[in-house]
Amino acid sequence: MARVLGIDTSNYTTSVCLYDMVREEIRQEKKLLPVKEQAIGLKQSDAVFHHTVQLPGLMEALALDGPVDAIGVSTRPRSVEGSYMPCFLVGEGTARSLAAALHAPLFRFSHQDGHVMAALYSSGSMELLDGRFLAFHVSGGTTEALLVTPQGDGFGCECVAKTLDLNAGQVIDRVGVMLGLAFPAGRGLDALAGECEQEFRVRPAMKGLDCCLSGLQNQCETRFSQGEERRAVAKYCLCYVAAALEEMTAGLLQQYGPLPLLYAGGVMSNSYIRARFTKRFGARFADPAFSSDNAAGVALLAARAFLAKNPS
Known part of the structure; x- marks a missing residue:
């Protein structure tokens, strides 16, 4: 054994x-x-x-x-x-x-x-180890897109896009705590945003294929201080993060061609983001438990x- x-x-x-x-x-x-x-x-x-x-x-x-x-x-x-x-x-x-x-x-x-x-x-994507693919690692400590290449019995990860300031999970946690949720706030913010049917059209701050997320925290604080509902602020936060990651993804597919897409990290367990990316990109996601x-x-x-x- x-x-x-x-x-x-x-x-x-x-x-x-x-x-x-x-x-x-x-x-x-x-x-x-x-x-x-x-x-x-x-x-x-x-x-x-x-x-x-x-x-x-x-x-x-x-x-x-x-x-x-x-x-x-x-x-x-x-x-x-x-x-x-x-x-x-x-x-x-x-x-x-x-x-x-x-x-x-x-x-x-x-x-x-x-x-x-x-x-x-x-x-169920172990076959991706036979060739190159794009993997996003999005969490409280990291927001990076990786070009993954098989190497021996493992793989090599080259960072090809990233956040230039706050990580996506950091923003989600800070906004969630501001809204009275417990830290880490990802699951609570997901549930709260699910109560809001409104869709927001946002233009994330980008520099090339990299994103900037620090302004999102300021926007959410302003919206909340001006009396916007908690669920709406939560939904806006997730819409912004999703839009930034979408722009990164679309740009990388244009640069590297139609490589398989894999998303990992706590942020990518969010139900709203998963549904949005599955529909647009046919992306693969880690099971929530992983x-x-x-x-x-x-x-x-x-x-x-x-x-x-x-x-x-």
């Missing part, structure tokens, strides 16, 4: 995953980091502390009931030079200790690579790396 353990300690979620390569079964345990009411984020020192507290309990809940053949862990936000966040040290330290104790090989990946792999798996931060992607990547080194 070949089984792989995945660990991910991102900025807002502690998660572990056990992937059975024979049965092709995934078991996950994950828990959001606690954020004080009305706060819009965490200090890295607090994130490290909460991961340290939460990770043992999640490992216990995962209930490893047999051997582990390999371990995968996210060690950095993205696969670029200088990409670093202290919170990933908690997962990496645990993974190194387990690998040494279990005499299991350890494979390191970026958090972003894990998101892309989780989206491929959960959308859209937010999770350890499944790094477990799947580690499984591919393990099989490449142990083909029999």
Whole structure:
């Protein structure tokens, strides 16, 4: 029985995953980091502390009931030079200790690579690993479009478009908290916007294929202060984010041709954005359970790396 353990300690979620390569079964345990009411984020020192507290309990809940053949862990936000966040040290330290104790090989990946792999798996799109495709990673920490190219037992990600200021998830969280929603506010804003039938025509701020989202927060604050309904402000926020991502997508398809499109990250689990992009682009999305931060992607990547080194 070949089984792989995945660990991910991102900025807002502690998660572990056990992937059975024979049965092709995934078991996950994950828990959001606690954020004080009305706060819009965490200090890295607090994130490290909460991961340290939460990770043992999640490992216990995962209930490893047999051997582990390999371990995968996210060690950095993205696969670029200088990409670093202290919170990933908690997962990496645990993974190194387990690998040494279990005499299991350890494979390191970026958090972003894990998101892309989780989206491929959960959308039933693993065949995309045979060629180039465009993948969007849209969350509180990242808003990037990636040109993904297969490389050995994994893939390479080249950033070809991005936000120039705030990330989409940051804006959604800030607007959501302003509207009285709990942090992280993505799910609450989605539900609130669903109560509004109005459609907004917006012109997002773009510089080439890159977007600028900081002005959106100011526009939402102004609308709310002028008495616009909460549900309308929520819908406007999502319409703006969707319009920006649409312009990025359309421009990239024009530049690179009709490559397959894959969307990952917590923002892309939004029901309004998913419906809009599915209709226009026929895009593929991570299943909602695999859209937010999770350890499944790094477990799947580690499984591919393990099989490449142990083909029999």
